[in-house]
Amino acid sequence: MAEKIIAYRFDRLEETLSQLNKANCAIVAGGTDVMVMHKSRRGVPPKIPKPIIFIDHLPELKQVNQNGDDLHIGACCTYSELLRDPLIPIPLKKAIKTIAAPAIRNRGTLGGNICNASPAGDTLPLLYIYNAKLLLRSVNGDRIVPISDFIQGVRRVQREPNEILTEIILPSVLEEGAHVVFEKVGNRNADAIAKVGFAGYIRTNGTVIDDVRFAFGAVGPTMIRSVDIETKLLGKNLPLADGDISQVVVAFDKMIKPIDDQRSTALYRKTVALNLLRYFLTSSTHNQHI
Ligand SMILES: Cc1cc2nc3c(=O)[nH]c(=O)nc-3n(C[C@H](O)[C@H](O)[C@H](O)COP(=O)(O)OP(=O)(O)OC[C@H]3O[C@@H](n4cnc5c(N)ncnc54)[C@H](O)[C@@H]3O)c2cc1C
Structure with missing residues:
Protein backbone atom coordinates (compact mmCIF):
# COMPACT_ATOMS: atom_id res chain seq x y z
CA MET A 1 0.00 0.00 0.00
CA PRO A 171 16.04 47.42 -9.17
CA SER A 172 16.34 49.97 -11.98
CA VAL A 173 15.81 47.32 -14.57
CA LEU A 174 14.83 49.75 -17.31
CA GLU A 175 17.85 52.04 -17.10
CA GLU A 176 18.56 54.34 -20.05
CA GLY A 177 21.59 53.36 -22.08
CA ALA A 178 21.90 49.88 -20.57
CA HIS A 179 22.67 46.98 -22.86
CA VAL A 180 22.00 43.49 -21.49
CA VAL A 181 22.74 40.13 -23.07
CA PHE A 182 22.03 36.53 -22.11
CA GLU A 183 23.67 33.52 -23.72
CA LYS A 184 23.18 29.84 -22.97
CA VAL A 185 25.22 27.09 -24.52
CA GLY A 186 23.64 23.66 -24.43
CA ASN A 187 23.08 20.69 -26.70
CA ARG A 188 19.97 22.32 -28.18
CA ASN A 189 18.43 25.81 -28.21
CA ALA A 190 15.89 24.75 -25.56
CA ASP A 191 15.03 21.63 -23.58
CA ALA A 192 18.67 21.18 -22.59
CA ILE A 193 20.47 21.94 -19.36
CA ALA A 194 23.16 24.62 -19.77
CA LYS A 195 26.80 23.71 -20.26
CA VAL A 196 27.56 27.41 -19.80
CA GLY A 197 25.38 30.44 -19.10
CA PHE A 198 26.47 34.06 -19.43
CA ALA A 199 24.83 37.40 -18.74
CA GLY A 200 26.42 40.76 -19.38
CA TYR A 201 25.25 44.29 -18.58
CA ILE A 202 26.86 47.53 -19.73
CA ARG A 203 25.69 51.12 -19.32
CA THR A 204 27.50 54.01 -20.90
CA ASN A 205 27.42 57.76 -20.77
CA GLY A 206 28.41 58.65 -24.32
CA THR A 207 31.36 56.34 -24.82
CA VAL A 208 32.32 56.15 -21.12
CA ILE A 209 31.44 53.03 -19.14
CA ASP A 210 29.21 53.99 -16.18
CA ASP A 211 28.35 50.49 -15.03
CA VAL A 212 29.28 47.01 -16.15
CA ARG A 213 28.43 43.55 -14.76
CA PHE A 214 29.04 39.94 -15.80
CA ALA A 215 27.80 36.63 -14.41
CA PHE A 216 28.59 33.08 -15.50
CA GLY A 217 26.41 30.03 -14.85
CA ALA A 218 27.25 26.31 -14.81
CA VAL A 219 30.99 26.91 -14.37
CA GLY A 220 31.14 26.80 -10.56
CA PRO A 221 29.01 25.87 -7.55
CA THR A 222 27.10 29.19 -7.82
CA MET A 223 27.03 32.04 -10.31
CA ILE A 224 30.47 33.60 -10.83
CA ARG A 225 30.47 37.39 -10.54
CA SER A 226 33.23 39.75 -9.43
CA VAL A 227 32.50 43.35 -8.54
CA ASP A 228 36.27 43.93 -8.20
CA ILE A 229 36.87 43.00 -11.84
CA GLU A 230 33.86 45.01 -12.98
CA THR A 231 35.05 48.12 -11.12
CA LYS A 232 38.33 48.12 -13.06
CA LEU A 233 36.37 48.90 -16.26
CA LEU A 234 34.44 51.87 -14.88
CA GLY A 235 35.34 55.17 -16.54
CA LYS A 236 37.03 53.47 -19.51
CA ASN A 237 36.12 54.52 -23.03
CA LEU A 238 34.49 52.34 -25.64
CA PRO A 239 35.81 50.75 -27.74
CA LEU A 240 37.85 49.04 -25.05
CA ALA A 241 41.55 48.63 -25.74
CA ASP A 242 42.67 45.05 -26.42
CA GLY A 243 44.79 45.21 -23.26
CA ASP A 244 41.75 46.08 -21.07
CA ILE A 245 39.74 43.24 -22.57
CA SER A 246 42.57 40.78 -22.05
CA GLN A 247 42.99 41.86 -18.40
CA VAL A 248 39.33 41.10 -17.68
CA VAL A 249 39.48 37.77 -19.49
CA VAL A 250 42.66 36.76 -17.63
CA ALA A 251 41.10 37.72 -14.29
CA PHE A 252 38.04 35.51 -14.95
CA ASP A 253 40.29 32.75 -16.27
CA LYS A 254 41.71 32.55 -12.73
CA MET A 255 38.28 32.62 -11.06
CA ILE A 256 36.34 30.17 -13.22
CA LYS A 257 36.86 26.57 -12.14
CA PRO A 258 34.31 24.36 -13.91
CA ILE A 259 33.97 20.59 -13.53
CA ASP A 260 33.78 17.68 -15.96
CA ASP A 261 30.38 15.99 -15.91
CA GLN A 262 28.01 14.10 -18.20
CA ARG A 263 27.04 17.32 -20.00
CA SER A 264 30.48 18.76 -20.78
CA THR A 265 34.16 19.02 -19.90
CA ALA A 266 35.75 21.62 -17.68
CA LEU A 267 38.01 22.73 -20.55
CA TYR A 268 35.10 23.25 -22.95
CA ARG A 269 33.12 25.16 -20.33
CA LYS A 270 35.97 27.49 -19.47
CA THR A 271 36.89 28.15 -23.12
CA VAL A 272 33.29 28.96 -24.05
CA ALA A 273 32.71 31.13 -20.96
CA LEU A 274 35.76 33.24 -21.72
CA ASN A 275 34.88 33.47 -25.42
CA LEU A 276 31.40 34.74 -24.51
CA LEU A 277 32.95 37.35 -22.21
CA ARG A 278 35.45 38.48 -24.85
CA TYR A 279 32.68 38.66 -27.46
CA PHE A 280 30.49 40.72 -25.14
CA LEU A 281 33.30 43.17 -24.35
CA THR A 282 34.13 43.57 -28.03
CA SER A 283 30.60 43.74 -29.43
CA SER A 284 29.04 45.95 -26.75
CA THR A 285 30.91 48.80 -28.43
CA HIS A 286 28.57 48.44 -31.40
CA ASN A 287 25.40 47.80 -29.37
CA GLN A 288 25.51 50.60 -26.83
CA HIS A 289 21.99 51.78 -27.51
CA ILE A 290 20.11 48.50 -27.84
C1 LIG B 1 12.35 18.03 -17.77
C2 LIG B 1 12.91 19.21 -17.02
C3 LIG B 1 13.65 20.15 -17.71
C4 LIG B 1 14.19 21.25 -17.04
N1 LIG B 1 14.92 22.16 -17.76
C5 LIG B 1 15.45 23.23 -17.13
C6 LIG B 1 16.21 24.19 -17.87
O1 LIG B 1 16.41 24.09 -19.07
N2 LIG B 1 16.73 25.24 -17.18
C7 LIG B 1 16.54 25.41 -15.84
O2 LIG B 1 17.02 26.39 -15.28
N3 LIG B 1 15.81 24.52 -15.13
C8 LIG B 1 15.27 23.44 -15.73
N4 LIG B 1 14.53 22.53 -15.02
C9 LIG B 1 14.39 22.71 -13.57
C10 LIG B 1 13.10 23.40 -13.09
O3 LIG B 1 12.06 23.31 -14.02
C11 LIG B 1 13.33 24.86 -12.71
O4 LIG B 1 14.39 24.99 -11.77
C12 LIG B 1 12.07 25.53 -12.15
O5 LIG B 1 12.25 26.93 -12.14
C13 LIG B 1 11.72 25.07 -10.74
O6 LIG B 1 10.54 25.74 -10.34
P1 LIG B 1 9.37 24.99 -9.59
O7 LIG B 1 8.33 26.00 -9.29
O8 LIG B 1 8.94 23.78 -10.33
O9 LIG B 1 10.15 24.56 -8.26
P2 LIG B 1 9.80 23.40 -7.23
O10 LIG B 1 10.21 22.08 -7.79
O11 LIG B 1 8.41 23.52 -6.72
O12 LIG B 1 10.79 23.81 -6.03
C14 LIG B 1 12.20 23.79 -6.19
C15 LIG B 1 12.85 24.07 -4.82
O13 LIG B 1 12.60 25.41 -4.40
C16 LIG B 1 11.80 25.45 -3.21
N5 LIG B 1 10.85 26.55 -3.45
C17 LIG B 1 10.14 26.75 -4.59
N6 LIG B 1 9.49 27.93 -4.52
C18 LIG B 1 9.80 28.47 -3.31
C19 LIG B 1 9.43 29.70 -2.68
N7 LIG B 1 8.67 30.62 -3.29
N8 LIG B 1 9.90 29.94 -1.43
C20 LIG B 1 10.74 29.04 -0.82
N9 LIG B 1 11.13 27.87 -1.39
C21 LIG B 1 10.66 27.60 -2.63
C22 LIG B 1 11.19 24.06 -3.07
O14 LIG B 1 10.95 23.73 -1.74
C23 LIG B 1 12.29 23.19 -3.70
O15 LIG B 1 13.31 22.99 -2.76
C24 LIG B 1 13.97 21.41 -15.65
C25 LIG B 1 13.20 20.46 -14.95
C26 LIG B 1 12.68 19.38 -15.62
C27 LIG B 1 11.86 18.36 -14.86
Whole structure:
Protein backbone atom coordinates (compact mmCIF):
# COMPACT_ATOMS: atom_id res chain seq x y z
CA MET A 1 0.00 0.00 0.00
CA ALA A 2 1.28 3.51 -0.84
CA GLU A 3 2.51 5.58 2.08
CA LYS A 4 0.29 8.50 3.06
CA ILE A 5 1.68 12.00 2.46
CA ILE A 6 0.31 14.93 4.45
CA ALA A 7 -0.28 17.86 2.12
CA TYR A 8 -1.48 21.41 2.86
CA ARG A 9 -2.98 23.86 0.40
CA PHE A 10 -4.29 27.04 2.02
CA ASP A 11 -6.12 29.83 0.22
CA ARG A 12 -3.99 32.64 1.61
CA LEU A 13 -0.32 33.35 2.23
CA GLU A 14 -0.89 34.18 5.92
CA GLU A 15 -2.31 30.71 6.67
CA THR A 16 0.52 29.10 4.71
CA LEU A 17 3.14 31.02 6.71
CA SER A 18 1.40 30.09 9.94
CA GLN A 19 1.51 26.36 9.05
CA LEU A 20 5.18 26.62 8.03
CA ASN A 21 5.89 28.10 11.43
CA LYS A 22 4.23 25.14 13.17
CA ALA A 23 5.91 22.35 11.24
CA ASN A 24 8.85 21.92 8.88
CA CYS A 25 7.25 21.27 5.49
CA ALA A 26 8.56 20.75 1.96
CA ILE A 27 7.46 23.75 -0.09
CA VAL A 28 6.17 22.83 -3.53
CA ALA A 29 5.69 25.55 -6.15
CA GLY A 30 5.58 24.06 -9.66
CA GLY A 31 7.12 20.84 -8.36
CA THR A 32 9.36 20.40 -11.43
CA ASP A 33 12.52 20.15 -9.30
CA VAL A 34 10.91 18.68 -6.16
CA MET A 35 9.39 15.74 -8.03
CA VAL A 36 12.66 14.93 -9.79
CA MET A 37 14.57 15.16 -6.51
CA HIS A 38 12.22 12.70 -4.79
CA LYS A 39 11.49 10.39 -7.69
CA SER A 40 11.14 6.67 -7.01
CA ARG A 41 11.27 3.81 -9.45
CA ARG A 42 8.59 3.61 -12.13
CA GLY A 43 5.04 3.22 -10.83
CA VAL A 44 6.01 4.03 -7.22
CA PRO A 45 4.86 7.37 -5.79
CA PRO A 46 7.60 9.87 -4.84
CA LYS A 47 8.88 9.67 -1.27
CA ILE A 48 8.94 13.06 0.40
CA PRO A 49 10.01 12.75 4.02
CA LYS A 50 8.10 15.81 5.28
CA PRO A 51 4.56 17.14 4.92
CA ILE A 52 4.11 19.05 1.66
CA ILE A 53 2.82 22.57 1.43
CA PHE A 54 1.64 23.90 -1.96
CA ILE A 55 2.19 27.57 -2.72
CA ASP A 56 1.89 27.91 -6.49
CA HIS A 57 -1.79 28.97 -6.42
CA LEU A 58 -1.39 31.80 -3.85
CA PRO A 59 -2.51 35.08 -5.43
CA GLU A 60 0.00 37.07 -3.33
CA LEU A 61 2.83 35.23 -5.13
CA LYS A 62 1.57 35.68 -8.68
CA GLN A 63 1.70 39.44 -9.25
CA VAL A 64 4.08 41.40 -11.46
CA ASN A 65 4.23 45.15 -10.96
CA GLN A 66 6.50 48.12 -11.48
CA ASN A 67 6.94 50.21 -8.34
CA GLY A 68 9.00 53.30 -9.15
CA ASP A 69 12.26 52.01 -10.59
CA ASP A 70 11.81 48.52 -9.15
CA LEU A 71 10.17 45.61 -10.93
CA HIS A 72 8.48 43.21 -8.48
CA ILE A 73 7.93 39.66 -9.71
CA GLY A 74 5.84 37.21 -7.66
CA ALA A 75 7.91 34.13 -6.84
CA CYS A 76 5.22 31.74 -8.11
CA CYS A 77 4.77 33.29 -11.55
CA THR A 78 5.34 30.48 -13.99
CA TYR A 79 7.67 30.87 -16.94
CA SER A 80 4.72 30.87 -19.35
CA GLU A 81 3.05 33.67 -17.38
CA LEU A 82 6.26 35.71 -17.40
CA LEU A 83 6.66 35.25 -21.15
CA ARG A 84 3.20 36.82 -21.62
CA ASP A 85 3.85 39.76 -19.27
CA PRO A 86 4.83 43.03 -20.98
CA LEU A 87 6.78 44.22 -17.90
CA ILE A 88 9.31 41.39 -18.02
CA PRO A 89 12.61 42.52 -19.61
CA ILE A 90 13.37 41.01 -23.00
CA PRO A 91 16.69 39.38 -21.93
CA LEU A 92 14.86 37.53 -19.12
CA LYS A 93 12.26 36.33 -21.63
CA LYS A 94 15.10 35.18 -23.87
CA ALA A 95 16.51 33.13 -20.98
CA ILE A 96 13.09 31.68 -20.14
CA LYS A 97 12.55 30.56 -23.75
CA THR A 98 15.63 28.34 -23.42
CA ILE A 99 14.25 26.56 -20.34
CA ALA A 100 12.92 23.03 -20.86
CA ALA A 101 9.81 22.71 -23.05
CA PRO A 102 6.35 24.34 -22.79
CA ALA A 103 4.94 21.72 -20.37
CA ILE A 104 7.66 22.47 -17.79
CA ARG A 105 7.40 26.22 -18.49
CA ASN A 106 3.69 26.00 -17.64
CA ARG A 107 4.57 24.65 -14.17
CA GLY A 108 8.09 25.86 -13.29
CA THR A 109 8.38 29.15 -11.42
CA LEU A 110 11.04 31.85 -11.11
CA GLY A 111 11.08 31.43 -7.32
CA GLY A 112 11.63 27.69 -7.77
CA ASN A 113 14.64 28.28 -10.03
CA ILE A 114 16.20 30.50 -7.34
CA CYS A 115 15.41 28.28 -4.31
CA ASN A 116 16.56 25.16 -6.14
CA ALA A 117 19.96 26.91 -6.49
CA SER A 118 21.30 24.75 -9.29
CA PRO A 119 24.53 26.11 -10.81
CA ALA A 120 22.81 25.58 -14.18
CA GLY A 121 19.62 27.51 -13.28
CA ASP A 122 19.05 29.50 -16.44
CA THR A 123 17.53 32.64 -14.93
CA LEU A 124 20.30 33.03 -12.35
CA PRO A 125 23.07 34.75 -14.38
CA LEU A 126 20.62 37.48 -15.37
CA LEU A 127 19.19 37.83 -11.87
CA TYR A 128 22.76 38.33 -10.59
CA ILE A 129 23.57 41.09 -13.05
CA TYR A 130 20.20 42.76 -12.42
CA ASN A 131 21.28 42.86 -8.73
CA ALA A 132 18.06 41.04 -7.84
CA LYS A 133 16.85 41.31 -4.25
CA LEU A 134 14.64 38.67 -2.71
CA LEU A 135 11.74 39.32 -0.38
CA LEU A 136 11.37 36.53 2.18
CA ARG A 137 8.35 36.42 4.45
CA SER A 138 7.57 34.52 7.63
CA VAL A 139 5.33 35.01 10.66
CA ASN A 140 8.26 36.94 12.17
CA GLY A 141 8.19 39.56 9.40
CA ASP A 142 9.86 40.35 6.09
CA ARG A 143 13.49 40.55 5.08
CA ILE A 144 15.18 41.47 1.82
CA VAL A 145 18.37 39.70 0.76
CA PRO A 146 20.57 40.16 -2.33
CA ILE A 147 20.41 37.03 -4.48
CA SER A 148 24.20 36.62 -4.22
CA ASP A 149 23.89 36.27 -0.42
CA PHE A 150 20.81 34.05 -0.57
CA ILE A 151 22.38 31.41 -2.83
CA GLN A 152 25.26 29.88 -0.91
CA GLY A 153 26.21 26.78 -2.89
CA VAL A 154 24.84 23.90 -4.93
CA ARG A 155 21.20 23.58 -3.80
CA ARG A 156 22.06 25.56 -0.68
CA VAL A 157 20.15 28.74 0.15
CA GLN A 158 19.95 30.96 3.17
CA ARG A 159 16.26 30.33 3.93
CA GLU A 160 14.79 29.70 7.37
CA PRO A 161 12.38 26.72 7.42
CA ASN A 162 9.44 29.03 8.18
CA GLU A 163 10.18 31.46 5.31
CA ILE A 164 8.74 31.70 1.82
CA LEU A 165 10.37 33.59 -1.02
CA THR A 166 7.51 35.84 -2.08
CA GLU A 167 9.00 38.36 -4.51
CA ILE A 168 11.98 38.93 -6.73
CA ILE A 169 12.80 42.62 -6.95
CA LEU A 170 14.80 43.90 -9.92
CA PRO A 171 16.04 47.42 -9.17
CA SER A 172 16.34 49.97 -11.98
CA VAL A 173 15.81 47.32 -14.57
CA LEU A 174 14.83 49.75 -17.31
CA GLU A 175 17.85 52.04 -17.10
CA GLU A 176 18.56 54.34 -20.05
CA GLY A 177 21.59 53.36 -22.08
CA ALA A 178 21.90 49.88 -20.57
CA HIS A 179 22.67 46.98 -22.86
CA VAL A 180 22.00 43.49 -21.49
CA VAL A 181 22.74 40.13 -23.07
CA PHE A 182 22.03 36.53 -22.11
CA GLU A 183 23.67 33.52 -23.72
CA LYS A 184 23.18 29.84 -22.97
CA VAL A 185 25.22 27.09 -24.52
CA GLY A 186 23.64 23.66 -24.43
CA ASN A 187 23.08 20.69 -26.70
CA ARG A 188 19.97 22.32 -28.18
CA ASN A 189 18.43 25.81 -28.21
CA ALA A 190 15.89 24.75 -25.56
CA ASP A 191 15.03 21.63 -23.58
CA ALA A 192 18.67 21.18 -22.59
CA ILE A 193 20.47 21.94 -19.36
CA ALA A 194 23.16 24.62 -19.77
CA LYS A 195 26.80 23.71 -20.26
CA VAL A 196 27.56 27.41 -19.80
CA GLY A 197 25.38 30.44 -19.10
CA PHE A 198 26.47 34.06 -19.43
CA ALA A 199 24.83 37.40 -18.74
CA GLY A 200 26.42 40.76 -19.38
CA TYR A 201 25.25 44.29 -18.58
CA ILE A 202 26.86 47.53 -19.73
CA ARG A 203 25.69 51.12 -19.32
CA THR A 204 27.50 54.01 -20.90
CA ASN A 205 27.42 57.76 -20.77
CA GLY A 206 28.41 58.65 -24.32
CA THR A 207 31.36 56.34 -24.82
CA VAL A 208 32.32 56.15 -21.12
CA ILE A 209 31.44 53.03 -19.14
CA ASP A 210 29.21 53.99 -16.18
CA ASP A 211 28.35 50.49 -15.03
CA VAL A 212 29.28 47.01 -16.15
CA ARG A 213 28.43 43.55 -14.76
CA PHE A 214 29.04 39.94 -15.80
CA ALA A 215 27.80 36.63 -14.41
CA PHE A 216 28.59 33.08 -15.50
CA GLY A 217 26.41 30.03 -14.85
CA ALA A 218 27.25 26.31 -14.81
CA VAL A 219 30.99 26.91 -14.37
CA GLY A 220 31.14 26.80 -10.56
CA PRO A 221 29.01 25.87 -7.55
CA THR A 222 27.10 29.19 -7.82
CA MET A 223 27.03 32.04 -10.31
CA ILE A 224 30.47 33.60 -10.83
CA ARG A 225 30.47 37.39 -10.54
CA SER A 226 33.23 39.75 -9.43
CA VAL A 227 32.50 43.35 -8.54
CA ASP A 228 36.27 43.93 -8.20
CA ILE A 229 36.87 43.00 -11.84
CA GLU A 230 33.86 45.01 -12.98
CA THR A 231 35.05 48.12 -11.12
CA LYS A 232 38.33 48.12 -13.06
CA LEU A 233 36.37 48.90 -16.26
CA LEU A 234 34.44 51.87 -14.88
CA GLY A 235 35.34 55.17 -16.54
CA LYS A 236 37.03 53.47 -19.51
CA ASN A 237 36.12 54.52 -23.03
CA LEU A 238 34.49 52.34 -25.64
CA PRO A 239 35.81 50.75 -27.74
CA LEU A 240 37.85 49.04 -25.05
CA ALA A 241 41.55 48.63 -25.74
CA ASP A 242 42.67 45.05 -26.42
CA GLY A 243 44.79 45.21 -23.26
CA ASP A 244 41.75 46.08 -21.07
CA ILE A 245 39.74 43.24 -22.57
CA SER A 246 42.57 40.78 -22.05
CA GLN A 247 42.99 41.86 -18.40
CA VAL A 248 39.33 41.10 -17.68
CA VAL A 249 39.48 37.77 -19.49
CA VAL A 250 42.66 36.76 -17.63
CA ALA A 251 41.10 37.72 -14.29
CA PHE A 252 38.04 35.51 -14.95
CA ASP A 253 40.29 32.75 -16.27
CA LYS A 254 41.71 32.55 -12.73
CA MET A 255 38.28 32.62 -11.06
CA ILE A 256 36.34 30.17 -13.22
CA LYS A 257 36.86 26.57 -12.14
CA PRO A 258 34.31 24.36 -13.91
CA ILE A 259 33.97 20.59 -13.53
CA ASP A 260 33.78 17.68 -15.96
CA ASP A 261 30.38 15.99 -15.91
CA GLN A 262 28.01 14.10 -18.20
CA ARG A 263 27.04 17.32 -20.00
CA SER A 264 30.48 18.76 -20.78
CA THR A 265 34.16 19.02 -19.90
CA ALA A 266 35.75 21.62 -17.68
CA LEU A 267 38.01 22.73 -20.55
CA TYR A 268 35.10 23.25 -22.95
CA ARG A 269 33.12 25.16 -20.33
CA LYS A 270 35.97 27.49 -19.47
CA THR A 271 36.89 28.15 -23.12
CA VAL A 272 33.29 28.96 -24.05
CA ALA A 273 32.71 31.13 -20.96
CA LEU A 274 35.76 33.24 -21.72
CA ASN A 275 34.88 33.47 -25.42
CA LEU A 276 31.40 34.74 -24.51
CA LEU A 277 32.95 37.35 -22.21
CA ARG A 278 35.45 38.48 -24.85
CA TYR A 279 32.68 38.66 -27.46
CA PHE A 280 30.49 40.72 -25.14
CA LEU A 281 33.30 43.17 -24.35
CA THR A 282 34.13 43.57 -28.03
CA SER A 283 30.60 43.74 -29.43
CA SER A 284 29.04 45.95 -26.75
CA THR A 285 30.91 48.80 -28.43
CA HIS A 286 28.57 48.44 -31.40
CA ASN A 287 25.40 47.80 -29.37
CA GLN A 288 25.51 50.60 -26.83
CA HIS A 289 21.99 51.78 -27.51
CA ILE A 290 20.11 48.50 -27.84
C1 LIG B 1 12.35 18.03 -17.77
C2 LIG B 1 12.91 19.21 -17.02
C3 LIG B 1 13.65 20.15 -17.71
C4 LIG B 1 14.19 21.25 -17.04
N1 LIG B 1 14.92 22.16 -17.76
C5 LIG B 1 15.45 23.23 -17.13
C6 LIG B 1 16.21 24.19 -17.87
O1 LIG B 1 16.41 24.09 -19.07
N2 LIG B 1 16.73 25.24 -17.18
C7 LIG B 1 16.54 25.41 -15.84
O2 LIG B 1 17.02 26.39 -15.28
N3 LIG B 1 15.81 24.52 -15.13
C8 LIG B 1 15.27 23.44 -15.73
N4 LIG B 1 14.53 22.53 -15.02
C9 LIG B 1 14.39 22.71 -13.57
C10 LIG B 1 13.10 23.40 -13.09
O3 LIG B 1 12.06 23.31 -14.02
C11 LIG B 1 13.33 24.86 -12.71
O4 LIG B 1 14.39 24.99 -11.77
C12 LIG B 1 12.07 25.53 -12.15
O5 LIG B 1 12.25 26.93 -12.14
C13 LIG B 1 11.72 25.07 -10.74
O6 LIG B 1 10.54 25.74 -10.34
P1 LIG B 1 9.37 24.99 -9.59
O7 LIG B 1 8.33 26.00 -9.29
O8 LIG B 1 8.94 23.78 -10.33
O9 LIG B 1 10.15 24.56 -8.26
P2 LIG B 1 9.80 23.40 -7.23
O10 LIG B 1 10.21 22.08 -7.79
O11 LIG B 1 8.41 23.52 -6.72
O12 LIG B 1 10.79 23.81 -6.03
C14 LIG B 1 12.20 23.79 -6.19
C15 LIG B 1 12.85 24.07 -4.82
O13 LIG B 1 12.60 25.41 -4.40
C16 LIG B 1 11.80 25.45 -3.21
N5 LIG B 1 10.85 26.55 -3.45
C17 LIG B 1 10.14 26.75 -4.59
N6 LIG B 1 9.49 27.93 -4.52
C18 LIG B 1 9.80 28.47 -3.31
C19 LIG B 1 9.43 29.70 -2.68
N7 LIG B 1 8.67 30.62 -3.29
N8 LIG B 1 9.90 29.94 -1.43
C20 LIG B 1 10.74 29.04 -0.82
N9 LIG B 1 11.13 27.87 -1.39
C21 LIG B 1 10.66 27.60 -2.63
C22 LIG B 1 11.19 24.06 -3.07
O14 LIG B 1 10.95 23.73 -1.74
C23 LIG B 1 12.29 23.19 -3.70
O15 LIG B 1 13.31 22.99 -2.76
C24 LIG B 1 13.97 21.41 -15.65
C25 LIG B 1 13.20 20.46 -14.95
C26 LIG B 1 12.68 19.38 -15.62
C27 LIG B 1 11.86 18.36 -14.86
